[in-house]
Amino acid sequence: MDVALSVISLARFQFAMTTIFHFLFVPLSIGLGLIVSIMETLYVLKKDEKYKLMTQFWGKIFLLSFAVGVVTGIIQEFQFGMNWSEYSRFVGDIFGAPLAIEALVAFFLESTFIGLWMFGWDRFKPAIHLVLIWITTIGSALSALWILAANSFMQNPLGFIINSKTGRAQLVDFPALIKNHQLWLEFPHVIFGAFLTAGFVVAGMSAFALLRKNKNVDFFRTSLKIGLIVGLITTFGMLATGDQHSYALEVDQPMKFAATEGLYENVGGKDKQQPWTVAGLYNEKEHKSIFEINVPYVLSILAHHSLTGYNKGANQVNKELHAKYDKKFGKNMNYYVPFNAIFWAFHIMAFAAGGFLMVAVVGLWFNRKKFADKELLKQKWLLWILGLCTFLPFVANTSGWLVTELGRYPWVVYGYLTIADAVSPNVSAGSMLFTNIVFFLTFSLLGAVMVYLAARILKEGPDDLMTQTTPVQDPFAEEAFN
Numbered sequence: 001m002d003v004a005l006s007v008i009s010l011a012r013f014q015f016a017m018t019t020i021f022h023f024l025f026v027p028l029s030i031g032l033g034l035i036v037s038i039m040e041t042l043y044v045l046k047k048d049e050k051y052k053l054m055t056q057f058w059g060k061i062f063l064l065s066f067a068v069g070v071v072t073g074i075i076q077e078f079q080f081g082m083n084w085s086e087y088s089r090f091v092g093d094i095f096g097a098p099l100a101i102e103a104l105v106a107f108f109l110e111s112t113f114i115g116l117w118m119f120g121w122d123r124f125k126p127a128i129h130l131v132l133i134w135i136t137t138i139g140s141a142l143s144a145l146w147i148l149a150a151n152s153f154m155q156n157p158l159g160f161i162i163n164s165k166t167g168r169a170q171l172v173d174f175p176a177l178i179k180n181h182q183l184w185l186e187f188p189h190v191i192f193g194a195f196l197t198a199g200f201v202v203a204g205m206s207a208f209a210l211l212r213k214n215k216n217v218d219f220f221r222t223s224l225k226i227g228l229i230v231g232l233i234t235t236f237g238m239l240a241t242g243d244q245h246s247y248a249l250e251v252d253q254p255m256k257f258a259a260t261e262g263l264y265e266n267v268g269g270k271d272k273q274q275p276w277t278v279a280g281l282y283n284e285k286e287h288k289s290i291f292e293i294n295v296p297y298v299l300s301i302l303a304h305h306s307l308t309g310y311n312k313g314a315n316q317v318n319k320e321l322h323a324k325y326d327k328k329f330g331k332n333m334n335y336y337v338p339f340n341a342i343f344w345a346f347h348i349m350a351f352a353a354g355g356f357l358m359v360a361v362v363g364l365w366f367n368r369k370k371f372a373d374k375e376l377l378k379q380k381w382l383l384w385i386l387g388l389c390t391f392l393p394f395v396a397n398t399s400g401w402l403v404t405e406l407g408r409y410p411w412v413v414y415g416y417l418t419i420a421d422a423v424s425p426n427v428s429a430g431s432m433l434f435t436n437i438v439f440f441l442t443f444s445l446l447g448a449v450m451v452y453l454a455a456r457i458l459k460e461g462p463d464d465l466m467t468q469t470t471p472v473q474d475p476f477a478e479e480a481f482n
Contacts (some may be wrong), residue, residue: 010432011083011423014439016405018076021443023401024316024394025069025450030144030191031198032062035230040133044126053462054135054223056121058202060457063118069448075229075439083432087412087422094160094171095150096252103147110139115459144194145187152182153406154413157254162416186404192237193400196356197393199231203363204390205458207383210376216461224365224386232360234397238353243302249407250303250311253414255321256407258314259337260346264288265313274309279347282339283313287315313338325415333375333418337409344401352396359389362389 038061043051080088117123117132153159159176160169171177183303206224210217249257258264262277264287276298281290291476300309312320314336321335363386377383408414412422 004065004428007427007432008420008423009437010429011427012419014079014083015434017436017443018072018079018439019405020398020401021142021447022069023073023128023397024447025065025072026144027190027194027197027393027397028201029065029069029195030137030140031196031230032058032065033133033140033194033198035198035202035226036062037130037133038134038226038230038244040130044130044154050219050222053185053465054219054226056091056465057219057457057462058223059118061201061205061454064450064453064457066114068446071446072443075442078434079439082424082435083424083427084412085424085426087199087417090168090422091153091413092168094153094169094177097171097174098146098149098177106142106146108137110136110143110409112332113139117318141191144190145183148186148190149180149183151404152186153177154411155408156180156182157413157416159285169413175394181248185241185248185355189238189241189245189400192234192241193397194394196234196238197397199234199481200231200389201227201358203231203360204387205454208388208390209384209458209461211380211387214460216463217377219462221367221477225364228360228367231356232364235353235356235360239357242243242353247303253407254312254317254339255314255335256342258312258317258405259342259407260403261303262313262339262343263311263313264315264339266311267313268300268308268310270310271308272310273297273307273309274303276302277343282342282343284336284339287336288316288337306357329418333410335410338406340353340445342403342407345402349396349399349403352392352399355392356389359385386442421456441451 036055039051039058041053043046043055092441113132113135117129117136120129120132158180159173160171162168163170204227206220206227209220210224246257246260249260262280262282264282268274271295275296276292278293278295279294282288283290297307299311300307303309305309318335323334324333326332339421363382366376366382410418410420412419
């Protein structure tokens with residue numbers, strides 16, 4: 001294998017590995033911030049100690065996910081600088097402003113107030129302490145906003161010129177960067193996904209606790225209910241924002257759209273319906289379908305909100321991209337994306353959303369007050385399904401990320417910078433392989449520690465919080481804070 005190709009392949013693998021692992025914990029952290037904020041709000045409004053215990057209990061896992069997310073984010077930034085120096089040079093002027101705002105304002109806000117919240121239980125009045133966790137949650141969402149502003153530029157570049165002397169992108173219109181329609185499609189979809197993730201993680205872990213016949217039945221029933229309500233509401237949000245996002249892909253990135261729907265050939269037309277491919281397998285060398293299972297009219301409804309419609313297939317899009325970019329870049333490029341991977345990643349994400357919806361409705365039905373504790377505990381089949389749903393959001397989030405990033409191939413910045421031109425020129429295949437191994441082992445260790453600690457917290461339950469006594473406070477601190 002050519003050394004240059006090896007470097008590119010290893011760099012792409014490392015980017016995928018670091019980003020996927022980081023993205024396992026960031027949505028969980030953002031979503032748990034909301035869940036914990038809701039629980040503490042209920043405590044302040046109802047003055048029920050149960051909700052305080054829930055806030056503190058689920059707050060432990062929130063803090064754990066936050067810490068792991070920070071560590072994995074640092075590793076991700078390191079691999080950007082090491083492996084993608086040409087990319088960093090090209091977009092440095094564009095990304096400087098949003099990433100600086102994210103670090104200096106949003107992350108500072110988030111990390112400062114999470115510390116005050118964590119150590120301030122006995123130093124602040126309940127209402128003030130509640131404000132701290134809501135500010136933390138808002139800070140987390142703002143961090144995501146600025147990160148996604150950078151990613152949206154990669155998907156749909158706006159507000160810049162190419163400096164003819166340096167060959168770098170130069171920001172000339174900051175408001176255009178913020179008003180990028182890709183940002184306002186990505187941001188709500190990611191935020192709803194984060195809230196959905198936390199909702200089903202809380203519900204799933206509560207179900208596992210109930211399966212273990214934990215004595216704190218009311219505690220975990222209430223946690224399960226809150227998780228499912230958040231999960232149900234945000235599933236509708238995911239479906240609505242996902243529909244709009246997919247709708248925009250038809251214009252912004254038609255090759256990605258064709259792959260998500262399994263379209264190698266043009267489909268539909270004037271007064272013609274478009275079938276939706278439920279399952280399929282594709283020959284990526286000959287660019288054609290091997291087999292498909294289709295449902296009439298559904299793609300027309302999804303893609304055009306009509307019973308008829310027309311979409312270009314990947315083969316037609318490929319011809320148009322060759323005509324548009326080959327002369328500009330002076331080479332004959334491959335514009336076909338990894339078809340099978342994107343098709344199935346998109347469908348896994350879509351089917352998961354439907355599954356979340358059904359599980360949330362059924363779970364809330366059996367968790368009604370009318371059924372009482374013993375009746376819910378008899379539904380072991382449901383508790384097992386809910387327990388397994390602890391892991392499904394991470395699969396769905398990863399699938400969504402794969403669609404977003406793999407579907408941009410061969411571009412790093414769509415239409416302007418290719419993957420081959422973005423990789424660092426002086427990094428060797430050997431050093432890249434070494435860091436891949438080190439990062440993989442590091443991530444495996446972090447993941448194992450995270451799962452172990454979360455399982456240990458769940459096994460212990462809220463009992464230790466119930467038996468804690470209030471420590472003696474420094475009188476000057478009491479006077480200062482109260």
